Amino acid sequence: MRPFEFQRATSESEAIAAAAAGARYLAGGTTLVDLMREEVETPEKVVDINRLPLNYIRATDEAIVIGALARMSEVAANQDVRRLQPLIPETLTEGASPQLRNVASIGGNLLQRVRCPYFRMLDAACNKRVPGSGCSAIGGLNAGHAILGTSEHCAATHPSDLAVSLVALDATLLLKGPRGERAIPVTDLFRLPEATPHLEHTLEPGELIAEIRIPNGPYARKARYLKVRDRSSYEFALVSAAAALHIEDGLVKEARIAAGGVGTRPWRMNAVEAALLGKPASRISYEAAAAVSTEGTRPLSGNGYKVKLLPATIVRALEMAGEVA
Amino acid sequence: MADALSEISLTRRTVLQVSGGAAALAVLPEVVGSAYAQAPTEGARDAVEVSFTVNGTATDLRVDPRLSVLDMLRERLSLTGTKKGCNQGACGACTVLIDGKRVNACLALAVMYDGATITTIEGVADGETLHPLQAAFIEHDAFQCGYCTSGQIMSGLGCIREGHASSAEEISYWMSGNICRCGAYPGIVAAVAQAAKEDRT
Numbered sequence: 001m002r003p004f005e006f007q008r009a010t011s012e013s014e015a016i017a018a019a020a021a022g023a024r025y026l027a028g029g030t031t032l033v034d035l036m037r038e039e040v041e042t043p044e045k046v047v048d049i050n051r052l053p054l055n056y057i058r059a060t061d062e063a064i065v066i067g068a069l070a071r072m073s074e075v076a077a078n079q080d081v082r083r084l085q086p087l088i089p090e091t092l093t094e095g096a097s098p099q100l101r102n103v104a105s106i107g108g109n110l111l112q113r114v115r116c117p118y119f120r121m122l123d124a125a126c127n128k129r130v131p132g133s134g135c136s137a138i139g140g141l142n143a144g145h146a147i148l149g150t151s152e153h154c155a156a157t158h159p160s161d162l163a164v165s166l167v168a169l170d171a172t173l174l175l176k177g178p179r180g181e182r183a184i185p186v187t188d189l190f191r192l193p194e195a196t197p198h199l200e201h202t203l204e205p206g207e208l209i210a211e212i213r214i215p216n217g218p219y220a221r222k223a224r225y226l227k228v229r230d231r232s233s234y235e236f237a238l239v240s241a242a243a244a245l246h247i248e249d250g251l252v253k254e255a256r257i258a259a260g261g262v263g264t265r266p267w268r269m270n271a272v273e274a275a276l277l278g279k280p281a282s283r284i285s286y287e288a289a290a291a292v293s294t295e296g297t298r299p300l301s302g303n304g305y306k307v308k309l310l311p312a313t314i315v316r317a318l319e320m321a322g323e324v325a
Numbered sequence: 326m327a328d329a330l331s332e333i334s335l336t337r338r339t340v341l342q343v344s345g346g347a348a349a350l351a352v353l354p355e356v357v358g359s360a361y362a363q364a365p366t367e368g369a370r371d372a373v374e375v376s377f378t379v380n381g382t383a384t385d386l387r388v389d390p391r392l393s394v395l396d397m398l399r400e401r402l403s404l405t406g407t408k409k410g411c412n413q414g415a416c417g418a419c420t421v422l423i424d425g426k427r428v429n430a431c432l433a434l435a436v437m438y439d440g441a442t443i444t445t446i447e448g449v450a451d452g453e454t455l456h457p458l459q460a461a462f463i464e465h466d467a468f469q470c471g472y473c474t475s476g477q478i479m480s481g482l483g484c485i486r487e488g489h490a491s492s493a494e495e496i497s498y499w500m501s502g503n504i505c506r507c508g509a510y511p512g513i514v515a516a517v518a519q520a521a522k523e524d525r526t
Contacts, residue, residue, distance in 0.1 A: 004390060006371060008436070029433065030414055030429075034432060046390070073426075096502075097501060098483065098487070098500075099417060099420055099428050099483075102427060103433070233501040234501040
């Protein structure tokens with residue numbers, strides 16, 4: 001690990017000023033410390049934000065509001081979250097390991113870096129690590145890579161499970177930066193790789209994710225997360241799906257669906273949602289709607305199986321959501 | 326040679342690396358250099374004052390910001406029961422309790438946890454009396470080589486405390502952050518289940 005200057009922030013303004021001057025925010029550290037040790041990340045200065053008062057969970061009739069420093073395990077165990085937004089605890093508990101969930105923050109989870117093996121291999125070409133150096137995955141080992149939102153420069157999937165469910169639930173982020181506060185939809189946090197895969201998010205220099213707001217929609221309680229992977233726990237998704245349904249008189253009145261493991265960012269399935277509206281809440285409707293999910297997919301040499309796995313995963317997630325009492 | 330080795334306080338890991346034969350002596354300076362790079366020590370640039378309570382004992386240290394809790398325990402406090410496996414948060418061998426919660430000590434920078442209370446495998450037994458989970462590991466043959474065992478036990482303590490040890494399936498899921506290359510999982514699950522049961526009664 002390269003030497004770095006360490007600062008422990010005691011106020012938000014102090015932290016934001018340090019980050020605006022180039023320091024990296026440090027929360028749980030489960031991604032950053034690992035990447036710094038591998039020298040994939042080499043910040044000259046790190047600002048520890050763990051003492052800031054951003055670890056809270058508040059429930060109202062309209063929404064669940066989660067401070068960005070709440071830990072994955074704390075959010076997953078919170079009774080209000082479990083009651084009002086059961087998709088969130090299920091999604092969180094399907095990610096990482098118990099040890100990591102005790103430490104990893106909710107804000108950091110959204111900003112975790114990709115798990116493409118070439119990103120961590122310092123002697124391999126990677127446009128995300130060294131812009132312009134090329135992509136080793138597109139002509140190499142890419143069974144875990146994306147089939148949606150790729151470019152000729154990068155095909156790494158976004159690794160967060162939580163981001164998939166937050167995108168499905170229309171969650172928003174409160175950001176605090178040198179120029180004040182603003183709110184954005186979670187889905188707008190993530191960039192497509194296009195020609196600049198090293199630019200992953202839309203945060204301005206020094207901007208800090210302060211809190212996450214998840215609206216309590218009528219579909220929020222009939223919601224499930226299904227994660228398909230190579231082993232039954234503690235593994236990244238091959239394909240995952242978050243599905244939330246509002247069913248009245250046996251018909252789908254509203255649907256919220258997003259997929260993970262398939263896109264270069266968490267992928268909202270708007271066309272599948274539209275195809276479900278007004279249809280009976282049944283496997284036949286789910287299959288017909290999920291077939292739309294593969295439109296625009298561009299498989300690489302090793303990940304064609306995801307084109308079949310994606311609709312199958314969505315169908316099963318919809319069935320699970322529909323079965324919630 | 327023995328004096329020179331002790332002067333530079335080689336780690337067991339380094340000793341293992343250099344004890345492979347006479348040829349290894351030629352690379353000794355390089356090996357020593359890498360040991361220091363992994364475990365930055367006192368007097369480094371930008372050192373930070375931190376204090377911990379480790380297994381009940383108050384400890385003040387000056388640390389390089391790069392120092393992990395794992396390296397602090399092993400290299401600075403000589404608590405080598407906590408093991409370094411992958412050093413990237415994937416295997417769980419380094420699991421300790423920080424403020425009562427199980428964490429991977431390899432991904433925890435010491436400077437982030439100033440003021441924390443840390444419990445390692447050395448702090449689990451009551452004098453010469455093993456903790457019920459330690460005794461259960463022996464009773465159920467929950468290890469072969471033993472390298473992952475201290476991490477398994479610390480993680481098992483967390484698993485029980487969190488209330489995720491009510492069935493074999495639940496224990497398997499909630500112990501998945503601890504890898505055992507010998508494959509002693511059935512014994513590990515049985516040991517955690519037994520200790521959880523004793524904990525409730």
